[in-house]
Amino acid sequence: xxxxxxxxxxxxxxxxxxxxxxxxxxxxxxxxxxxxxxxxxxxxxxxxxxxxxxxxxxxxxxxxxxxxxxxxxxxxxxxxxxxxxxxxxxxxxxxxxxxxxxxxxxxxxxxxxxxxxxxxxxxxxxxxxxxxxxxxxxxxxxxxxxxxxxxxxxxxxxxxxxxxxxx
Amino acid sequence: xxxxxxxxxxxxxxxxxxxxxxxxxxxxxxxxxxxxxxxxxxxxxxxxxxxxxxxxxxxxxxxxxxxxxxxxxxxxxxxxxxxxxxxxxxxxxxxxxxxxxxxxxxxxxxxxxxxxxxxxxxxxxxxxxxxxxxxxxxxxxxxxxxxxxxxxxxxxxxxxxxxxxxxxxxxxxxxxxxxx
Numbered sequence: 001x002x003x004x005x006x007x008x009x010x011x012x013x014x015x016x017x018x019x020x021x022x023x024x025x026x027x028x029x030x031x032x033x034x035x036x037x038x039x040x041x042x043x044x045x046x047x048x049x050x051x052x053x054x055x056x057x058x059x060x061x062x063x064x065x066x067x068x069x070x071x072x073x074x075x076x077x078x079x080x081x082x083x084x085x086x087x088x089x090x091x092x093x094x095x096x097x098x099x100x101x102x103x104x105x106x107x108x109x110x111x112x113x114x115x116x117x118x119x120x121x122x123x124x125x126x127x128x129x130x131x132x133x134x135x136x137x138x139x140x141x142x143x144x145x146x147x148x149x150x151x152x153x154x155x156x157x158x159x160x161x162x163x164x165x166x167x
Numbered sequence: 168x169x170x171x172x173x174x175x176x177x178x179x180x181x182x183x184x185x186x187x188x189x190x191x192x193x194x195x196x197x198x199x200x201x202x203x204x205x206x207x208x209x210x211x212x213x214x215x216x217x218x219x220x221x222x223x224x225x226x227x228x229x230x231x232x233x234x235x236x237x238x239x240x241x242x243x244x245x246x247x248x249x250x251x252x253x254x255x256x257x258x259x260x261x262x263x264x265x266x267x268x269x270x271x272x273x274x275x276x277x278x279x280x281x282x283x284x285x286x287x288x289x290x291x292x293x294x295x296x297x298x299x300x301x302x303x304x305x306x307x308x309x310x311x312x313x314x315x316x317x318x319x320x321x322x323x324x325x326x327x328x329x330x331x332x333x334x335x336x337x338x339x340x341x342x343x344x345x346x347x
Contacts, residue, residue, distance in 0.1 A: 053203060053307040066240070066273025067307055070298035077299070095305040097205050113187065120183045127176030 212303035249330020
């Protein structure tokens with residue numbers, strides 16, 4: 001009985017440890033610094049977040065139409081001139097509107113786009129966990145209800161016969 | 168047998184996901200708009216540089232005049248259709264202070280020179296380092312034409328596969344002048 005309880009505790013502990021490791025990996029991966037990006041990397045990263053104004057669903061990094069080429073060149077010039085990524089993005093928002101940026105804002109009403117999936121996933125996981133616990137409890141109750149006195153007597157008789165046969 | 172919390176969670180998730188889809192579908196970034204009119208109503212960004220004939224052009228010097236700004240490329244079919252209209256417009260406004268300036272977009276200087284040699288036109292045309300000007304004016308393709316009022320603000324923009332016409336330009340200027 002004590003062994004079983006110990007095994008149960010280990011099983012829960014391993015799940016908790018795995019959740020901790022996974023969470024830590026996600027946090028480190030999301031916030032970890034990978035060193036300063038080169039100008040070329042910044043051009044690629046920024047171009048990947050700016051929508052090609054003449055295309056459908058393509059960034060200026062992916063498109064080769066004239067305006068995408070011009071914007072890539074303009075990003076390169078602005079980086080060389082010392083402008084920050086946010087300043088450069090704002091330049092295109094001012095000229096082409098907010099829809100030029102492929103990533104939604106992290107603030108305001110549009111920020112819900114980032115928050116809602118996380119909340120939905122957490123609510124879903126909690127609901128599934130709650131349901132599993134409840135189903136297991138119900139199943140245990142059902143099993144207990146199904147055992148009658150006759151069943152117990154049969155088990156007792158079977159055990160005593162087995163003990164007698166072994167002895 | 169489904170427990171109530173599960174049903175409640177399913178309903179909540181459905182509402183959240185539905186709301187998210189609605190948000191994305193109706194947000195500005197969810198629409199594919201290739202035509203950009205953000206510039207209309209704003210102060211015209213600078214247009215300054217060397218022209219195709221070796222001269223120079225500076226939009227700031229034209230404050231007080233109507234200026235038509237045309238973005239073009241020699242490879243653009245719409246620009247070829249539009250060009251005779253611009254030639255006619257330019258010739259009809261030689262003495263009244265209404266000016267026209269063309270800005271090459273996504274093309275080479277030599278191709279632009281050949282374009283003007285073939286189709287005519289003698290108004291100022293900028294052909295080098297014009298990418299920044301096109302971006303400043305929110306150009307998404309060619310031909311695109313904008314009207315800069317004497318106040319220095321962009322008051323109208325035309326985006327069409329066949330370009331703008333002389334009549335449209337004259338009508339717009341007359342309309343704005345009529346409104347005071």
